[in-house]
Amino acid sequence: xxxxxxxxxxxxxxxxxxxxxxxxxxxxxxxxxxxxxxxxxxxxxxxxxxxxxxxxxxxxxxxxxxxxxxxxxxxxxxxxxxxxxxxxxxxxxxxxxxxxxxxxxxxxxxxxxxxxxxxxxxxxxxxxxxxxxxxxxxxxxxxxxxxxxxxxxxxxxxxxxxxxxxxxxxxxxxxxxxxxxxxxxxxxxxxxxxxxxxxxxxxxxxxxxxxxxxxxxxxxxxxxxxxxxxxxxxxxxxxxxxxxxxxxxxxxxxxxxxxxxxxxxxxxxxxxxxxxxxxxxxxxxxxxxxxxxxxxxxxxxxxxxxxxxxxxxxxxxxxxxxxxxxxxxxxxxxxxxxxxxxxxxxxxxxxxxxxxxxxxxxxxxxxxxxxxxxxxxxxxxxxxxxxxxxxxxxxxxxxxxxxxxxxxxxxxxxxxxxxxxxxxxxxxxxxxxxxxxxxxxxxxxxxxxxxxxxxxxxxxxxxxxxxxxxxxxxxxxxxxxxxxxxxxxxxxxxxxxxxxxxxxxxxxxxxxxxxxxxxxxxxxxxxxxxxxxxxxxxxxxxxxxxxxxxxxxxxxxxxxxxxxxxxxxxxx
Amino acid sequence: xxxxxxxxxxxxxxxxxxxxxxxxxxxxxxxxxxxxxxxxxxxxxxxxxxxxxxxxxxxxxxxxxxxxxxxxxxxxxxxxxxxxxxxxxxxxxxxxxxxxxxxxxxxxxxxxxxxxxxxxxxxxxxxxxxxxxxxxxxxxxxxxxxxxxxxxxxxxxxxxxxxxxxxxxxxxxxxxxxxxxxxxxxxxxxxxxxxxx
Numbered sequence: 059x060x061x062x063x064x065x066x067x068x069x070x071x072x073x074x075x076x077x078x079x080x081x082x083x084x085x086x087x088x089x090x091x092x093x094x095x096x097x098x099x100x101x102x103x104x105x106x107x108x109x110x111x112x113x114x115x116x117x118x119x120x121x122x123x124x125x126x127x128x129x130x131x132x133x134x135x136x137x138x139x140x141x142x143x144x145x146x147x148x149x150x151x152x153x154x155x156x157x158x159x160x161x162x163x164x165x166x167x168x169x170x171x172x173x174x175x176x177x178x179x180x181x182x183x184x185x186x187x188x189x190x191x192x193x194x195x196x197x198x199x200x201x202x203x204x205x206x207x208x209x210x211x212x213x214x215x216x217x218x219x220x221x222x223x224x225x226x227x228x229x230x231x232x233x234x235x236x237x238x239x240x241x242x243x244x245x246x247x248x249x250x251x252x253x254x255x256x257x258x259x260x261x262x263x264x265x266x267x268x269x270x271x272x273x274x275x276x277x278x279x280x281x282x283x284x285x286x287x288x289x290x291x292x293x294x295x296x297x298x299x300x301x302x303x304x305x306x307x308x309x310x311x312x313x314x315x316x317x318x319x320x321x322x323x324x325x326x327x328x329x330x331x332x333x334x335x336x337x338x339x340x341x342x343x344x345x346x347x348x349x350x351x352x353x354x355x356x357x358x359x360x361x362x363x364x365x366x367x368x369x370x371x372x373x374x375x376x377x378x379x380x381x382x383x384x385x386x387x388x389x390x391x392x393x394x395x396x397x398x399x400x401x402x403x404x405x406x407x408x409x410x411x412x413x414x415x416x417x418x419x420x421x422x423x424x425x426x427x428x429x430x431x432x433x434x435x436x437x438x439x440x441x442x443x444x445x446x447x448x449x450x451x452x453x454x455x456x457x458x459x460x461x462x463x464x465x466x467x468x469x470x471x472x473x474x475x476x477x478x479x480x481x482x483x484x485x486x487x488x489x490x491x492x493x494x495x496x497x498x499x500x501x502x503x504x505x506x507x508x509x510x511x512x513x514x515x516x517x518x519x520x521x522x523x524x525x526x527x528x529x530x531x532x533x534x535x536x537x538x539x540x541x542x543x544x545x546x547x548x549x550x551x552x553x554x555x556x557x558x559x560x561x562x563x564x565x566x567x568x569x570x571x572x573x574x575x576x577x578x579x580x581x582x583x584x585x586x587x588x589x590x591x592x593x594x595x596x597x598x599x600x601x602x603x604x605x606x607x608x609x610x611x612x613x614x615x616x617x618x619x620x621x622x623x624x625x626x627x628x629x630x
Numbered sequence: 631x632x633x634x635x636x637x638x639x640x641x642x643x644x645x646x647x648x649x650x651x652x653x654x655x656x657x658x659x660x661x662x663x664x665x666x667x668x669x670x671x672x673x674x675x676x677x678x679x680x681x682x683x684x685x686x687x688x689x690x691x692x693x694x695x696x697x698x699x700x701x702x703x704x705x706x707x708x709x710x711x712x713x714x715x716x717x718x719x720x721x722x723x724x725x726x727x728x729x730x731x732x733x734x735x736x737x738x739x740x741x742x743x744x745x746x747x748x749x750x751x752x753x754x755x756x757x758x759x760x761x762x763x764x765x766x767x768x769x770x771x772x773x774x775x776x777x778x779x780x781x782x783x784x785x786x787x788x789x790x791x792x793x794x795x796x797x798x799x800x801x802x803x804x805x806x807x808x809x810x811x812x813x814x815x816x817x818x819x820x821x822x823x824x825x826x827x
Contacts, residue, residue, distance in 0.1 A: 168657040236668055244661045248654055255649040257641040274664060278672035282679070289775065294765035296696075297683060313696035313768065318682050322675065357642065365637075609641040629644055 071170050073596070084170035085596055086155045089177050091487070093151035096177075100184050101144035107136040109555045116548025118529045126528040127215040130199030133526055135190070137202025138224065141330060142231060143184060145472055149337040150235070150273065151180060153479060154242045154266045156487065160586035161263045163251025163604050165597045167241040176241070179234035183227045190216070190223035198224045201526060203327070206298040206319050210291045212305050222291060225284040232281040235273055242270040251585075253606035257361065258625070260584045260610040261354060264361050265340020268368040269333045275372070276329035283322040290314065320382055324375035331468050332371040336364055338475035339406060342428050344610075345478050346410055348582045349425035350417030351621050353611035355409045363402035370399045380448050381455045389448040396446035400439070407436060418614065418621070422580075423497035427478030430505045431471050438467025441516065456526070459519025462512045470508045477504070477561070484565070485575030486586060489593050492568040500560040507554035514543045583622045584610040658805050666812050669783060673816055676779070677823060680772050684827060698767045702825050703756055709749035710821055716742030717814040724807035729800055736803050739810065740791040743784055750781055769827070776820050783813055 073079035080088060111132050114124045124132075155173070159166055167173045190197035199215030200208055208214050209221050216224075246267045250259070259267075286297040290311070298319045299311035347354040354360060376384060376392040410432055419425065441463040445451045454460060477500075485491055522535055530536055578587040590600040604626045612623035636649075684697050719739035726732035754774070762770045787809055794802035 169661060236665075240661050240664050240668075243664050244657055248657045248660050250649070250651075252651050253649065255639055255641060256636050257639040274668045275671050278668060279675050282672060282675050285779075286679070286775070289764075289771060293771075295771035296765075296768060297679070297771060315683055318679055321682070322679065325675065353642065358638065358640070361637070611642070 071166075082174060084166070084174045086159050086167050086170070086173060087487075087594060089173055090152050090154075090156035092177050093155060093180065094148055094153075096181055096184055097144050097148040097152060100139055100187070101148070103188075104136045104139035104144060105555060105558070107132040107139075109552060111136065112548040112551040114528065116545045116551075127196070127199060129528040130201075130526070131197045131215050131220070134199050134201050134204075135197050139187070140469065141202065141334070142228070143187065145334045145468075145476075146235070146273070146330070147180060148476060149334060149472065150242065150266060150270060151177065151238055153262075153337060153341065153476075154238070154270065156483070157262055157586060158242055158245050158266060159249070160589065160594060160598060161260050161584060161610075162246060162249065162254050163585050163599070163606060164245055164249040165599060165603070168244045168249050169241050172237045173241050176234050176237035179230055179237065183230035183234055186223055186227040186230060190220050190227070193219035193223060196220055203320075203323060204287070205323075206287055206290065206316055207300060207302055207314075210287065210299075211302070211309075222288065225288050225291075228284045229281055229288075232277045232284075235277055239270045239274045239277075242266060243274065251603045251606060254585075254625075257358065258606060258609045260340070261343040261357070261360055261364070262337070262340040264364050265336040265338070265343075268364050269336040272329045272336070272368050272371065273333050276326045276333065279322045279326035283319055283326070286322075287319065317379075317382060317384060320379050320384075321376070324378045325372075327378060328375040329368075329371045331464075332367055334468055334472050336368060338431070338472040339364060341479045342431050342475045343406075343410065343413075344582075344584065345424050345428040345475075345482055346413050347611055347613065348482075348580050349422055349428065350414050350419045351581075351613045352413055352417040353609075353613055355412040355415075356405070357609070357611060359405055360409055363405045366402045367399060370395065370402070374399060377446055377451075380451045386448075393446055393448050397443070400443065400446075403439060407432065407439070422481075423492075423494065423501055424478040424482035424580075426498070426501045426505075427474045427481065430501070431474045431478070433505075434466050434474060434508065435471040438463060438465075438471060442467060453522075454519060456524055457519040458515045458523045458525055461525050462515035462519055465512050465515075466508075470512065474505070474508075477501075480565070482580070483586075484568070485579050485592070486577075486589075487593055488569055488572075489575055490568050490572035491575045491579065492564050492572055496560050496564040500557060500564065503557035503560070504554055507550050507557065510550035511547050511554065514547055518543060581620070581622045583608075583612050583624050585625050588624050588626050656801065658801065662805050662809060666809070669812070669816070672779070673776075673820070676772075676776060677819075680776075680823065680827075683768050683772070696767065697769050697827075699827055700757065700762055700769055700773060700824070701760075703753070705749065705753045705756055706821065706825070709746055709753060710817065712742055712749055713746045713814050713817055716740075716746060717810050720807035720810040724804045729798060732800055732803050733795060733798060736791060736795060736806065739807070740788055740795070743788055743791070743810070747781060747784055747788075750777055753777070773824055776824070780813070780817055780820060783816070787813055 071084045073083065073085070079085075083089060083092070110124060111129065113121050114129055155167070158164075193216075195216050195218050197216050198204065198209060198220040200217075200221060204221070204224065210217055214221075246259070246263060250256075286295075289295045290297050290299050294310065296311035296314035298316055299309070299314040300316060301312040302309045343354050343360060374392055374396045376388050377396045380389050380392075414429075441459065445454060445460065445463055481492065481497060518540055521537070521540060523530065523540055530540065575592065577589070577592040580587075585604060585606065586594075588604060589595075589598060606625045607628045608623065608625055610625055612618075612625075614621045615623055685695060716739050719735050719742060723732045723735035723739060726735060754777070757770070757773070762773075764771055764774050787806065790802075790809065791806050794806050
């Protein structure tokens with residue numbers, strides 16, 4: 059057991075060989091990089107899938123290799139990989155692992171062995187997921203929501219084995235996440251260094267901590283749903299399977315409730331949105347504060363807003379189910395609770411803007427991404443107000459408006475923060491600096507590109523273009539402009555897709571050829587920039603743990619010699 | 631220091647420093663409480679699903695009139711009694727001042743836990759022999775699912791107990807005992823659910 063709080067290195071695990079140092083490592087920094095590389099790799103698969111979808115939608119009929127079944131499989135796998143295996147794993151497993159111990163002043167996570175186990179189980183879940191591409195029938199094409207009965211009924215692609223690999227992979231992922239999540243929560247509560255009160259933690263830690271608590275409470279719903287559907291699929295139970303006629307035959311199942319699955323799925327699925335969003339909220343607050351050289355506006359309100367959003371997100375799930383046939387009175391309750399979430403969220407947006415107000419803004423690449431996030435998040439949030447209302451949602455449901463909304467609010471926005479965060483902490487993680495020109499080029503193509511992709515989709519949605527359709531064909535309500543818009547969206551998507559090459563080239567090239575980075579290139583006050591070595595060594599802090607004397611946002615303090623005061627600097 | 635006071639601290643003011651490092655509970659205790667919360671959510675969701683599938687939410691459009699209750703054989707009560715006895719043994723271990731006594735009591739507790747698992751296995755066999763198969767009715771499906779998940783938690787508890795006994799560490803034994811009480815509580819609630827419907 060690692061004693062993280064004491065100034066005593068003895069109980070800390072020590073790697074003895076290359077294998078225990080870099081492969082079966084218990085060091086949170088190595089595990090963070092393992093998590094990140096795995097998540098980004100599988101995320102690239104999902105990115106390729108989205109490019110294939112766009113090829114089909116923009117130029118229908120030109121790619122005979124993409125059949126309707128393939129298209130549905132691309133949609134399903136793209137969605138699930140991006141939400142769970144990329145965003146959740148990268149933000150919590152990657153950034154959570156790297157930042158929590160460094161930001162709260164611990165030597166490592168409190169349960170390093172469990173932390174290692176968490177990564178290897180996550181890798182296993184990814185391997186099982188990828189196996190879905192190679193089983194007979196291919197991966198599931200049920201949509202990322204995996205609704206039964208269609209997910210396990212004949213006629214849906216991958217209804218035999220693809221869905222099974224997906225459900226097993228999800229169950230393993232939940233186990234992996236639970237191990238990691240227990241670590242993140244316990245480390246924040248138990249292993250903060252001397253002087254690091256809860257309210258002196260950077261907002262990144264608050265976001266990741268709250269998201270971890272939410273993950274621990276929300277993922278069991280996915281676990282239970284996956285296990286029950288596996289029972290329905292392989293053991294012939296009827297938790298979710300109603301009496302049906304399938305391919306002209308009455309199925310042996312009876313009485314099951316597809317709605318029960320939807321409730322379980324969205325009890326996980328909605329908090330999941332905020333599990334992805336809250337770490338992004340936290341990280342972006344820190345990026346804005348550091349690069350605007352101003353303390354974050356309304357720190358306490360920012361913390362409370364994170365916690366309140368986290369709590370509220372557990373009572374809004376059925377706003378995904380307005381058209382599911384549930385009791386209509388539910389819609390009233392869930393629309394109200396959904397709109398209430400807008401209040402703490404708006405507080406956060408105002409506070410970001412007020413932090414920027416009259417700040418000494420340095421438009422470096424991480425800051426560009428942080429400001430871009432404010433744009434995309436406001437846009438995605440505003441279209442959420444439309445969809446949160448039952449009467450507006452019903453006609454917009456299952457159209458491209460929904461696709462545009464959730465991609466802006468929980469696809470593009472967290473991804474922009476992730477890019478910003480990688481640019482921001484790269485010098486600390488690698489000890490090298492990336493190329494600024496390539497970074498700015500990557501930013502502008504990505505930022506303008508995502509608008510070119512997702513803004514027209516709102517228009518398509520209002521026209522009533524349905525989502526998840528392989529081809530639109532000849533229909534009376536779809537004008538020619540839809541096809542034109544689809545072509546342009548696809549071209550923009552392919553350009554953005556290609557532009558990500560700039561990012562990967564920059565990161566990999568800089569790893570070897572980048573100039574040596576200053577230990578604290580941005581002049582940041584928080585603890586992770588004050589480590590004795592860059593990149594931080596095993597045990598993070600050398601012989602003595604740091605002592606914290608102030609909060610993480612002492613920027614541009616009048617009378618101070620520099621425009622920031624590190625958290626470790628004693629009061630005069 | 632109350633949670634409210636912690637969360638309202640004005641950390642930008644010079645006087646703020648209200649964190650007593652020495653007063654924190656151990657990492658194991660915090661981790662265990664967090665896991666108990668996770669397991670509580672899981673079993674609560676299953677209970678909610680149980681009621682929903684059983685058809686109590688007719689207002690939500692769930693018919694569910696195919697539910698056939700299962701009988702309550704004596705073995706159910708015998709198993710419950712074994713688990714209660716197991717928990718008592720763990721409580722003795724938790725309160726023991728000296729290590730040897732704690733180790734002996736926890737060995738007894740773990741052995742009784744193993745007996746409970748075997749008993750549950752026999753209960754499954756009993757139901758199978760009587761024709762209550764997994765797929766024949768949703769009541770049966772829920773019974774097997776709930777007992778299997780609870781059994782898995784018992785297995786996890788036994789692994790943790792083996793680890794604590796190997797280390798002969800009183801703190802670990804105490805945490806194991808608390809986890810065991812939690813599993814007993816979950817079992818009593820689950821058994822109550824199964825018997826009452």
